[in-house]
Amino acid sequence: MMAHVLLWGNAYAEIERDGAGRIVALWPLLPDRTQVYRNMQTLQLEYLTVLPDGRQIILPAFQVLHIPGLGFNGIVGHSPIRMAREAVGLALATEEFGARFFGNGAQLNGVLEHPGKLGDTAHKNLRESFDEKYSGLSQSHRVMILEEGMKYNRIGIPPEDAQFLQTRKFQIAEIARLYRVPLHMLQDLERATNNNIEHQSLEFVVHSLRPWLVRWEQAILSKLLTPQEQDIYFAEFLVDGLLRGDIKSRYDAYAVGRQNGWLSADDIREMENMNPLPDGKGKIYLVNGNMVPTDQAGQQTQTGQQTQTG
Incomplete structure (x- = not known):
């Protein structure tokens, strides 16, 4: 489904429920065969999809899990590939050009000029002989021998002049930006x-x-x-594994907040996707210095003053 939304701009899945209304399965729907429209009588969204066997079915909104991409109507997203088709097309064109260029390793982007007129048989034999000797990667950089006053005239633009490599690198970055x-x-x-x-x-x-x-x-x-x-459950993706490279910076920041009294143990554990401490012990805030609970800081100060007076 993530591939669907990245390529087509939308991901759909039919929600299958049992007799008690509990979800038992999600069935991905093809985004190129699914359309979203609003029923003007009920004002509710409905999904028209075509099944692999050709049948069309209409699903209500509550029966479809829909992940939209960037869009303008708040309902469906646009395909990033379609929106950037020129950039993708240029990348495909340069890739095809490179494949053809290296496939014809002799770099024979030119014409053979013969002083006379060749018949069909001679023309065919000349082409086959030339391809056999000079075409392909294994035949590249060979010395070309021409007979009967023939001349080879090269045409086209060399890849270095057309900045072929720079174009390919730029298109990689261009698509990565999408x-x-x-x-x-x-x-x-x-x-x-x-x-x-x-x-x-x-x-x-x-x-x-x-x-x-x-x-x-x-x-x-x-x-x-x-x-x-x-009220009981929630969905959350844990990306801690991707952030562990900077774990020292996170722990240093937690230590500063904990020591200065504006982060509790439960606050830190929540940010680390950990359960709170039992019996509410993690809700206690500390003050810098003696590291005592804030609700006892005043009591200890008064106790200290009474001891000095005595």
């Missing part, structure tokens, strides 16, 4: 260093993954949990 993927994750380490890769990885989690995870969490909460279940 999905906010750092180039070092695509094995492009030209501008990567040991210092910035870690921060770029964190930015990928925060700015690239997190928006999609929020969409999934919201859709799961609204479509897969009943109002009663929403």
Whole structure:
């Protein structure tokens, strides 16, 4: 379904329930065969989908899990590939050009000029002989021998003049921008260093993954949990494994908040996706200095003054 939403802009899945209304399965629907429209009589959204056997069915909104991408009407998202079709098309064109160029390894982007007139048989024999000797990667860079006053005239633009390699690299970055993927994750380490890769990885989690995870969490909460279940359960993607590279910075920040009294143990455990401490012990805030609970700080001060007076 994530591939559907990244390529088509929408992901759909039919929600199957048993007789008691409990969800038992999710059946992905093909995004190119599913349409969303509003029933003007009920004002509710409905989903028209075509099954693999050709049958058309209409599903109500509560029976479909829908993950939309970027859109303008609040209902469906647009396909990133369709919106950036020019950039994708240029990348495919350069890839095909490179394949054809290296496939014809002799670089014979030219014409053979013969002083006379060749018949059909001679023309066919000349082409077959030329392809056999000079076409293909294994025949590249061979010395060309021409007879009967023939001349070879090269045409076209060499790849270095057309900046072929630079174009391919730029198109990789252009498509990566569609999905906010750092180039070092695509094995492009030209501008990567040991210092910035870690921060770029964190930015990928925060700015690239997190928006999609929020969409999934919201859709799961609204479509897969009943109002009663929403009071007990929630959906959350844990990305701690992707953030562990910066765990020292997180723990240093927690220590500052804990020692200065504006973070409790339960606050920190919640941010680390851990359960609170039992019996409310994690709700106690500490003050810097003696590290005593805030509700006992005044009592200890008064006790200390009475001891000095005595």
